[in-house]
Amino acid sequence: MDLLEKCRAYTWADEVRDVGLYPYYPAFQGPAEGGQAVLDGSEVLMLGGSNYRALSSNPQVIGAVQDAVALYGTSAGGSRMLNGNLDLHEELEADLADFFGFEAALVFAAGYLTNLGVVSVLAGVGDRVYLDEKAHPSLVDGARLAKAAGAGVHWFGHGDPGDLARQLAAAPTRSVLVATDGVFSMEGVLAPVAELVAVCEEYGATLLVDDADGVGVFGRGRGVIEQAGMQGRVPLMTLSFSKALASQGGAVLADAQTISFLRHNSRPQIFSAGLSPADTAAAHASLREIHRRAGAEPDALSAAEYLRRALDALGFDVAGSASPVVPVRFPDQTAMLSAQRVLVDHGVYTNALLPSAHEGYQLRIACTDAHTPDTLEAAIGVFASLREDLLPRYRPTA
Template sequence: MASLFSKYEGIASALGSVVAAGGRNPFSVIIEKPVSSTVGVIEGRETLLFGTNNYLGLSQSPRAIKAAQDAAAACGVGTTGSRIANGTQSLHRQLEGQIARFFGRRDAMVFSTGYQANLGMISALAGKDDYLILDADSHASIYDGSRLSAAQVIRFRHNDPDDLYKRIRRLDAPDRAKLIVVEGIYSMTGNVAPVAEFVAVKKETGSYLLVDEAHSFGVLGDNGRGAAEAAGVEQDVDFVVGTFSKSLGTVGGYCVSDHPELELLRLNCRPYMFTASLPPEIIAATTAALEDMQAHPELRTQLMDNAARLHAGFVKIGLNASKQVSPVIAVTLETEEQAIPMWNYLLDLGVYVNLSLPPATPDSRPLLRCSVMATHTAQQIDKAVEIFRQAATKAGVHGAR
């Protein structure tokens, strides 16, 4: 009998090699107990967390925790239904209004995850007679949304407005709608999108533009609205998608837009229509975390100061760090034979980061992906840099000192 699992033999073999090389499965690390936003217990040891996307440290917000407790006591722990059935409570609509006002937009839709926000918006907006034009380094949720949409997909070179323009001009299809999709900060490398240049292409070609601000929401811009705000072109972006699971420390996703037709998508967006809505305690915690973020703009300043400190530390010890300074900092290595042991050494020495291996990396080289928090102290950052130096030396990383 043919096996349903034979297709996974290759990945099983690759995973076995990774585990054999380091003694651990790096993709199933358990944080046994969060001690704070920056420290967790892993393998019984207190470990510095530099791989959690908790950019503002708000997963431990006392205001959000209290709001969640109060909402669960008042409303129960779940809705048991989708948004178009019994799954919309007043809290859901209040959060949508709050998000829309925060972005200065007409309306907002809240999804159960950030993944579903991309999956839902892209698949509902782009149909079989439309074009989807995607940055080649787009997140998996964007690619999955494109598959669900049945639109014709065209990829352009990462962060390259000129290549985007050329590819759209070659289409010569003025009667077919075109949706450009880019990200504010790219989650693997920390690269920031040139959103103003993409807006110029959008206008020149008569396209729509969707910006996924998942990793730039709460991080970039004077108010934390993301890369589009930082570039001064917010009103020229048709759709902003994002997640609550990074800077706000909860879970869920959203889309904001000034297009009045957004309301119609509530009845045409399958990942919105056919999944249970967020439970009341998550909605309440997210609302409180957003209020925290707005009340403490100094968190963004501290976050970027911390990112600059970590990046400078990596450069000083000779590591190949991301070209741009953002809260996502990737250390790129040449071989898996270096990357896997180094990741294990880091964990042994008390630092947790994310290990990314080809083919999931942008340039087919392995990398150690770090995410910085506003709540990291200077001492924690310096300690992490020193541990990186020790781990790189033990792993035989060329140039490390």
């Protein structure tokens, strides 16, 4: 069998298309504003994005992008190490470090590259990596590269500091990296950061919290580390700009010496072009706006709680989340895909998770600051009207 035979044998996507239930790679027309989007020429309620603070259409953010493109053009033009480093990058790094309470920060061209570039270079021969069993794939892939370099890779129970402690107690080395999401973005559950900090401090392990979905939402915008009262006690924090910061790219925050090491040794940093001027300016302007709003709880949290309570009252299985993410669970793939299709046909867009996702079969709803009570009531009305069609398929009533 030649290398590409596996590709020719792959039929799942075509089979789902043939029955009219393929939900992936939809082509939206224009931006998602006010909780609305346009899909196939029709307006839909957008309940699938991660633009939690609704900043992608904020006038200040758009203005900053326009100014950056006018001044710097469309591209950084090369690797940051050589010729693609802009003062925009360094200004953003300084403000990230200041806002999140770290000595220094390093901006990468993508959030995925950030985790890949941090985990893979920090762990090698003689080191161990311990991952939450539901850690983001970017952390997992970073650990795979670390394993190829000689590190031992292990898993601890999801959100289970006790299991981590038992494994660290038996570990033959204290040269250990522990990595977890801050908010597990598919299910909306927060990591037990304070307990993980205590375990890592007891056993001398280094904790990395990937707070892609917590930044801008929790802890006065500073994420789950501050929410847990652990600022200053987590050595490594990563984040993505593609969520609340309404952009692309990502960053790692740590002490200055660690950042210097990563700057000169992380291959995804060295061998990627610098983040574009537009994306850098968007992330920076969004950070300033989140800083400005730090005293107020995001509307996304109250919107999600309102929607979660309403769907639960209708009998939908939405338990577990404490974030802007509201999972709606189903027993099998057909029920999930059918529900997503019916909802879109009635003007409500939600995300159907791939069968390979480790959250089972669920629709992922995400609320933002733009979801007003009227928007939510319209969505709840659609779920209510479809209740008899959807509910019996996945959770029998008592």
